[in-house]
Amino acid sequence: MTSEQYQPYPNPQHYEPFGAGQSYPVEPTSGGATPPRTVTYAFYLMLSGAALSGIDLLYGLTELSYVRATAMAKHSGKGTLSDSQIDTIVTVSFVVGCVVTLISVGLWIWMAFANRAGRNWARITATVFFGMYTVDTLATVTVGDGTAISTAITVLTWLVGLAVVILLWIKQSGTHFQPAPEYTPYSADTYSAGPQDF
Numbered sequence: 377m378t379s380e381q382y383q384p385y386p387n388p389q390h391y392e393p394f395g396a397g398q399s400y401p402v403e404p405t406s407g408g409a410t411p412p413r414t415v416t417y418a419f420y421l422m423l424s425g426a427a428l429s430g431i432d433l434l435y436g437l438t439e440l441s442y443v444r445a446t447a448m449a450k451h452s453g454k455g456t457l458s459d460s461q462i463d464t465i466v467t468v469s470f471v472v473g474c475v476v477t478l479i480s481v482g483l484w485i486w487m488a489f490a491n492r493a494g495r496n497w498a499r500i501t502a503t504v505f506f507g508m509y510t511v512d513t514l515a516t517v518t519v520g521d522g523t524a525i526s527t528a529i530t531v532l533t534w535l536v537g538l539a540v541v542i543l544l545w546i547k548q549s550g551t552h553f554q555p556a557p558e559y560t561p562y563s564a565d566t567y568s569a570g571p572q573d574f
Contacts, residue, residue, distance in 0.1 A: 411492055411552050418543035419492040421536050422502075426484035428533045433477040435525060440470055491544060496553040499544045506537045 411419070444466045448459060457465070483505060490498030513534045516522060522530070543549060 411494065412548050414543045414546055414549045415492060415494075415552050418540045418549070419488050421540045421543070422484050422488035422491070425533055425536045425540070426481045426488070428529060428536065429477055429480045429484060432526065432529045432533070433474060433481075435529065436470070436473060436477070439523065439526070440466075443470070494552045499553055502544065503541055506541050509534060509537055 444463060447462050447466050487498055487502045487505070491502060513530055516530050517527065544553075
């Protein structure tokens with residue numbers, strides 16, 4: 377046997393465990409890469425809610441002259457407010473309503489993408505927003521100041537929000553909002569077993 381063919385056994389004192397020196401990155405992500413169908417349905421419903429809010433805004437703009445005329449007929453001549461004051465109040469109310477509606481559209485879109493990404497805080501936040509919108513819807517329906525079309529849009533938007541909350545909290549959606557398990561990086565320093573331990 378030649379020296380080239382001779383292969384000595386490895387020195388047991390230099391034993392190195394498999395994978396020593398390698399580290400496995402920790403990626404604490406939430407949910408899976410592909411959301412379940414229930415979350416996908418909720419995502420598209422939230423985008424629909426944003427569209428309904430935009431439609432409500434456009435419809436409200438067409439009703440500006442009607443609301444102004446109604447306010448004039450209701451308060452003009454009573455001495456409490458002048459016509460210019462009534463006109464100012466109506467205009468300011470519409471501007472504030474437009475800003476609030478635009479914020480609502482942005483919140484719908486934000487919640488849609490955050491929930492699709494598996495953010496559990498987004499699911500909780502969306503539920504809180506739905507509770508606030510429920511109070512606003514009850515006030516709108518109870519007072520009845522809006523037109524039939526605006527009231528119908530409000531109720532339809534509420535129903536969309538209800539469906540979204542149900543889809544986000546049913547069992548099929550739960551795993552998408554649970555954080556993935558974190559694995560400790562493996563290295564030779566964490567492995568203390570050696571031949572002397574046996």
